[in-house]
Every structure is written in structure tokens, then in C-alpha cells.
Amino acid sequence: MTSLFKYFLCLFFFTAFGFSQIEEVNPASYIKTIGFKGSTNESQLPILKLGEPLLLEFDALTGTEPDFYYVIEHFNYDWTPSNLVKSEYLRGFDNQRIQNYKNSFNTYQIYSHYMLRIPNEQTRGLLVTGNYLMSIFNDDDELVFSRKFMIYEDLVNVGVAIKRSRDVKDIDKKQSVDIVINSRNINFNNPLENVKSLIIQNNNLNTAISNIKPQYTLGNQLIYKYTSETSFWGGNEYLYFENKDVRAANVGVQYIDLKDIYHNYLFVNTSRANQLYTYNPDINGNFLITAIDANDVSIEADYTMIHFALQHPELTDGSSIYVYGNYNNYALEPDNELHFNSETGLYECAFRLKQGFYNYKYVITDKNGILNEGAISGDFYQTENNYKVLVYYRDLGARYDRLIGMGEGSSVNISN
Structure with missing residues (x-):
């Protein structure tokens, strides 16, 4: 080509x-x-x-x-x-x-x-x-x-603070991102139009918040302290499993079977939306390839068929349930869609994953494809989430948007 x-x-x-x-x-x-x-x-x-x-x-x-x-x-x-x-x-x-x-x-x-x-x-x-x-x-x-x-480029300081929602009705379910941008080398021209920010939760561009303008401008300091515009649903800690040994049940794996390749059957999961929040350390939806007795996991880690099962009433309104995580870039595809099994009374699906440690959770999309991340997992303000804030700037006469700074924060120290 x-x-x-x-x-x-x-x-x-x-x-x-x-x-x-x-x-x-x-x-x-x-x-x-x-x-x-x-x-x-x-x-x-x-x-x-x-x-x-x-x-x-x-x-x-x-x-x-x-x-x-x-x-x-x-x-x-x-x-x-x-x-x-x-x-x-x-x-x-x-x-x-x-x-x-x-x-x-x-x-x-x-x-x-x-x-x-x-x-x-x-x-x-x-x-x-x-x-x-x-x-x-x-x-x-x-x-x-x-x-x-x-x-x-590291041209501006980007301060990021995670707060509980300022909207009382969502104070127990949402997290708000406050931003302060301090410029050391750039005199902003018309920052309301030329400065653009992007807020990303857990490296997921699908749910990122964009087109947020500075709320206050104090000289070369830009301040964002919105009530709802920079708020995210808190979600819940991710579920996880690890199958670094394909021949034995491991963390989150109930039992195994060998067919054409190894099959790993995970423990049945249940809805957590109506339960109390429980802290459970995760890697915010990410994954890590691991395999025991392997010198080079990139070529020695095997692929296994992972079987997911969720206890949930059958949906009859056109909604769909998916296994969600960064293992496939948070994509909602036929492979990771669960289907109701009338014989077991469970939502089930199976697909190939390389040996490793994986974060995942279950999400629902309605008949119009609108995503609801917390419908099964729940939304809690205490959930530990990672946030990144990217700051773009286009000066007068410039031909492209420069990315002039990045800030990062975690809700592990969330405050009111």
C-alpha cells in the first residue's frame, strides 16, 4: 500500500x-x-x-x-x-x-x-x-x-480538586471537579473563547466533559468552580478477576475447564446499586497482563474464554447490559453484551481475554443506546476515581490548538 x-x-x-x-x-x-x-x-x-x-x-x-x-x-x-x-x-x-x-x-x-x-x-x-x-x-x-x-507542553499550572456535588440532590452520588489554571509564560488573549478544557474520568474519553469555559478570570488565573457543569457520576469501585494461572482457579474465578482453549468461569455477580458503598481498591477500569512462570508475558500469556454471569431481572424495555472496562477501550459491542439465559435465570456472555488482572463492571444502555454506568453498580461520592484535566489554547492567528498543560487529581481525598 x-x-x-x-x-x-x-x-x-x-x-x-x-x-x-x-x-x-x-x-x-x-x-x-x-x-x-x-x-x-x-x-x-x-x-x-x-x-x-x-x-x-x-x-x-x-x-x-x-x-x-x-x-x-x-x-x-x-x-x-x-x-x-x-x-x-x-x-x-x-x-x-x-x-x-x-x-x-x-x-x-x-x-x-x-x-x-x-x-x-x-x-x-x-x-x-x-x-x-x-x-x-x-x-x-x-x-x-x-x-x-x-x-x-508544560506551560501552565493546572490545579485539580475533587469536591462533593454542590447540587444537594446529587450530593451522595456525584463528584465535582474544580480547576485553577495559572499561566507562567502565556498572556491569555480572550480566554473565554481561546482557552478550552477537557476533563477525563478514569481515562475514558466516552464520558469526558468538554467545552467548559472559565467561570472567573483573575489576571492570568482562570477559575472553574461550577455547580453541575464539571460534575461526574461517582460510580462504584470496579469488580476484578485475575487468571495468571490458567490451570487453577484464582482471584474472582470460580472454576476452569479445558476445551479448545482454557475456559474460566467467574463467580456470579449481583447488582450493587442499592447496597452500601464498600471500599475495594481497583485500578480504575484498567488491566494488566500477567502470567506465572513466563519470562515474556507479551508472547507467553495465553488467551482464555472468560465467562461472565450477572444475577439481574430480565429487561423487557429494549435495554441492554454490557461488560464494561478499558480492556476494550470501554466499547459497547456484541461480543461483550450479556444475554438473559432463561434456564439459569442469569445474564451471561463469554469472550477471549489474555491472561492478566482485569477491572470490569456492568452497565446498561436504554433502547436509544444511552449509557447508564451506575444502574447496576450504583453511584457513590466516596468512590475513588482518577481525573485528568487538559488545557488547550489557540492564540490570535494560530493555525491549531496547542495543548499547554495537564493536571491530575483523585477523589481519594474528596472534600465538601
Whole structure:
């Protein structure tokens, strides 16, 4: 596949949709365990300081060692294509084949593990801050999947404080994010229009709050202390399991069975919405690949069929229940949708996951596809959640939105 063809393919895609906001494309069924992070960032949503390396890993469960190619595009704050040409934000070339891969060793499930590091010999670095999209294509010029990431400069201090909701009706269920931005190097021009903030809970872009304007401006200090505009549902601590030993039941695993691959049957879960909050340390929806007696878990960890079961009354209003977590980028897909089994009286589903430690919870979408994260798990102000605040700025005459700072906070020390 030529670089020119991919360029026109991306150009056609953006033009056909009227330069609308770009969305991530979920992977094909044979792509599993996508890991996307920086050198010091263990989340699946890389937010990197300019100059830091970026690592993308994934498995192809085909056994044929397929070829994949990567394309990097730059975007504005609202995920519309920026006006920059590639040479202005990328040093070197993209549209290159991913050359670094290894085949699985001593596993029931055959797969190839691919690794892409930026910078590399072809793509020597990214030159500007802002929003980026990494797109992976196959040999047939088909888009296999895409992932968003951000690069920032440390030009402003971003203070983040987590408070209980100021709205009395939600004081026990919501968490509010207060923000104070102090500029050291930039004199903001018209900050109400040119400064834009993004608030992300637990690295989940699907529920992020955007387009929040400063509530108060004191010189070069911008203050956000809203009643409801920067509030998130508290949710509940994630459920979890670990199957680092596929031959024995482990944390959260009730029993196992060996068929074509190992099958792990988790303990039956119940609704927690009407129960009292109980602190249970989690990793905020994330996952970690682990396997005992393995020197290299990237190729020695096996895939198992994980069986989920939820005790819940049958829904007859068109709603759906899903297993939710960062293992698949919080996607709601047919594979992780639970279906009611009239014989057992349980909602059940099963899908392949690589050995490891996984956070998950159950969520409901109504007949219109509207997500309700707390319908089964509950919402509690005490829940420990991670929050990241990204600050974008476009100066007068600038051609793209710079990402000038990032702040982080946790609700572990939530206050009134």
C-alpha cells in the first residue's frame, strides 16, 4: 500500500463526513489486547509530554503474521482535522509497516504480538502538541482500528480538586471537579473563547466533559468552580478477576475447564446499586497482563474464554447490559453484551481475554443506546476515581490548538 493512496484515503474520509469530529474505530474481531501508553504512563489513553516516547502493542489472533501499517494525524481540540500539513507536526515518515513483532510461544491460542514505538527510524518524532490519532491499516488498505492520544507542553499550572456535588440532590452520588489554571509564560488573549478544557474520568474519553469555559478570570488565573457543569457520576469501585494461572482457579474465578482453549468461569455477580458503598481498591477500569512462570508475558500469556454471569431481572424495555472496562477501550459491542439465559435465570456472555488482572463492571444502555454506568453498580461520592484535566489554547492567528498543560487529581481525598 502506497503512502499516496493512504493520504487520499484519509482525505476522502474527512471530506466525505464534512470534517466532522473523528471517532475511534474499534478493532476487528481478530485484534485483541491493545496496549497504548507512554514510558511513564500505564493507562490505555496516552497523554504525553512533548518529546516522550509512545508505545502501541496489540495481538493478531490469526496465526498468519499479517502486515500492518500506521498513519498518524493531527487534530484540533474538537477532533476536527487541523490545518497543519504532515511535515509541520511529524519528523520523518509514517505510512510505514510495523516491523517489530513476535509469535506466541507455548500457548493454546496462536497469535502474533506487534509493537510500535514512536520515535523510530522512520518516524523520528512528533513536533507539536495537541490531539493525535493513530490509525492501523492492513495489507488490503482496510482500517483495522484507531486510537486517540494527546501530547502536551508544560506551560501552565493546572490545579485539580475533587469536591462533593454542590447540587444537594446529587450530593451522595456525584463528584465535582474544580480547576485553577495559572499561566507562567502565556498572556491569555480572550480566554473565554481561546482557552478550552477537557476533563477525563478514569481515562475514558466516552464520558469526558468538554467545552467548559472559565467561570472567573483573575489576571492570568482562570477559575472553574461550577455547580453541575464539571460534575461526574461517582460510580462504584470496579469488580476484578485475575487468571495468571490458567490451570487453577484464582482471584474472582470460580472454576476452569479445558476445551479448545482454557475456559474460566467467574463467580456470579449481583447488582450493587442499592447496597452500601464498600471500599475495594481497583485500578480504575484498567488491566494488566500477567502470567506465572513466563519470562515474556507479551508472547507467553495465553488467551482464555472468560465467562461472565450477572444475577439481574430480565429487561423487557429494549435495554441492554454490557461488560464494561478499558480492556476494550470501554466499547459497547456484541461480543461483550450479556444475554438473559432463561434456564439459569442469569445474564451471561463469554469472550477471549489474555491472561492478566482485569477491572470490569456492568452497565446498561436504554433502547436509544444511552449509557447508564451506575444502574447496576450504583453511584457513590466516596468512590475513588482518577481525573485528568487538559488545557488547550489557540492564540490570535494560530493555525491549531496547542495543548499547554495537564493536571491530575483523585477523589481519594474528596472534600465538601
